Structures are given as C-alpha cells and as structure tokens.
Amino acid sequence: MAEIAAIAKQFVEFYYPAFDRDRRELTHIYRDMSMMTWEGVQIQGAAGIIEKLASLPFKRVQHKTTTVDAQPSLPGVKAIIVMVTGQLLVDEETKPQQFSQTFHLVEDKGYFVYNDIFRLNYA
Amino acid sequence: MAEIAAIAKQFVEFYYPAFDRDRRELTHIYRDMSMMTWEGVQIQGAAGIIEKLASLPFKRVQHKTTTVDAQPSLPGVKAIIVMVTGQLLVDEETKPQQFSQTFHLVEDKGYFVYNDIFRLNYA
Numbered sequence: 001m002a003e004i005a006a007i008a009k010q011f012v013e014f015y016y017p018a019f020d021r022d023r024r025e026l027t028h029i030y031r032d033m034s035m036m037t038w039e040g041v042q043i044q045g046a047a048g049i050i051e052k053l054a055s056l057p058f059k060r061v062q063h064k065t066t067t068v069d070a071q072p073s074l075p076g077v078k079a080i081i082v083m084v085t086g087q088l089l090v091d092e093e094t095k096p097q098q099f100s101q102t103f104h105l106v107e108d109k110g111y112f113v114y115n116d117i118f119r120l121n122y123a
Numbered sequence: 124m125a126e127i128a129a130i131a132k133q134f135v136e137f138y139y140p141a142f143d144r145d146r147r148e149l150t151h152i153y154r155d156m157s158m159m160t161w162e163g164v165q166i167q168g169a170a171g172i173i174e175k176l177a178s179l180p181f182k183r184v185q186h187k188t189t190t191v192d193a194q195p196s197l198p199g200v201k202a203i204i205v206m207v208t209g210q211l212l213v214d215e216e217t218k219p220q221q222f223s224q225t226f227h228l229v230e231d232k233g234y235f236v237y238n239d240i241f242r243l244n245y246a
Contacts, residue, residue: 001165037192042124069160069240073227077197081204083225083240098244100223102206104196117192117206121221121244 008070008082011105016063023053029113036116058090078107131193131205134228139186146176152236159239181213201230202237
C-alpha cells in the first residue's frame with residue numbers, strides 16, 4: 001500500500017499545480033478512452049476533457065488538497081483509485097469552496113486517468 | 124450510461140438507508156477482497172469492514188445524498204465507479220457534516236463493493 005500511496009501523492013502533486021498554472025498541461029494524462037464527469041456533465045476523451053477544463057469560467061484558480069486516499073483497483077491490472085478532498089479559490093473570491101474528486105489511474109507506460117469525477121460541495 | 128446510472132442509484136438507495144438502520148445489514152455487499160479506507164484508516168475484508176462500521180461511536184445516523192455520479196470502470200469487466208457527496212447527521216447534533224464517498228462496484232452474481240473510500244469534510 002505504500003507504493004500505491006506514493007503514486008497517488010505524486011499524481012496529486014502534479015495534477016493540481018498544473019491545473020492551477022495552465023489546464024492544457026493536463027492533456028497528456030488523459031486519453032481517448034478517458035471519462036470525466038464534471039459537476040454532472042459527462043465528457044469522453046482527452047480532447048473534450050481539456051476543452052472543458054480550459055473553458056471553465058475563471059481566470060485564476062488555486063487548489064489546496066486536504067485529504068488524498070488511495071487503494072489498488074481490480075486484481076490483475078495496475079490501476080489505482082484515488083479520492084481527493086480539498087478547497088479551491090477562484091479569481092478574486094476570498095471564501096474557498098470545497099471539492100471532492102475521484103480518479104481511476106491506469107498504468108500503461110506511465111499512469112493515465114481513466115475515470116475522473118469532480119464535484120463542488122456547497123457548504 | 125443510463126444503465127450505469129441506474130445501478131449506482133439503486134446501490135446508493137440501498138446502502139445509506141441500510142447503514143442508517145443497522146450497519147450490519149451491509150455485510151453481504153462486501154467480500155474478503157473488499158477494501159475500505161475510513162477517514163484514513165485502511166481495512167480489508169467484509170468482517171473487518173463491518174466491525175469497523177458497527178463500532179463507530181454514534182447511536183443514530185442519517186445520511187442525505189446530494190450528488191451521485193457514476194462511470195463504467197475498466198473495459199472487459201462489469202464494474203462501476205460511484206462518487207457520492209452528501210450530508211450526515213449523528214445522534215443529537217443539529218448541524219450536518221458533509222461527506223464524500225467513492226465506491227468501486229464489481230459484478231459477480233450481483234454487485235459487491237471492491238473499493239470504498241470515505242471522508243468527512245469539515246467545512
């Protein structure tokens with residue numbers, strides 16, 4: 001489980017800073033078979049996912065992760081389920097919003113995102 | 124995707140009322156290979172998971188789900204990733220706490236929980 005946790009940590013430490021810097025940097029971690037559900041909207045494929053992320057209506061965003069939990073996925077595949085909770089701050093807002101995000105990472109010459117589900121929790 | 128959503132909805136509509144009524148009713152949806160991470164504590168196997176749930180230090184609990192998102196898991200297996208966000212109220216408390224929970228459901232003569240990650244978000 002230590003290796004799983006390390007892979008999850010490494011992924012999260014790449015994902016959110018890249019998201020906050022330039023969402024297009026995330027292109028290579030999605031593939032054509034990748035799925036994203038963003039606030040209930042379903043998108044398939046790297047191109048559509050990045051287009052969605054790039055079109056989100058804020059200029060600046062800052063994620064802060066609170067928890068990162070990871071487990072090995074199904075036996076016989078190198079895959080990991082990661083659930084992240086945290087806060088994000090957009091543009092000039094001063095009150096952070098909470099978010100939850102689940103990733104299913106699959107290994108194939110490096111890990112890519114197979115499943116991605118994102119939700120804001122309006123506290 | 125409609126079938127996936129229906130299975131997720133059916134699972135959630137079973138899981139939380141059963142949890143709130145008697146956590147031991149959840150025994151049959153976990154197996155020996157099931158994993159749970161409960162607020163960072165890792166547990167493997169149906170017996171340990173149910174023991175953990177039954178030992179949680181509240182008498183009454185009421186879950187209210189806010190969002191349920193589901194996606195098909197890896198190709199070639201009948202499996203579903205479900206992320207739930209919601210609120211829960213324990214015992215005499217009047218202020219609900221937010222929670223996030225991710226399930227990886229796998230079909231084998233009915234769906235069972237392979238992965239389960241639970242977190243409270245302290246808003």
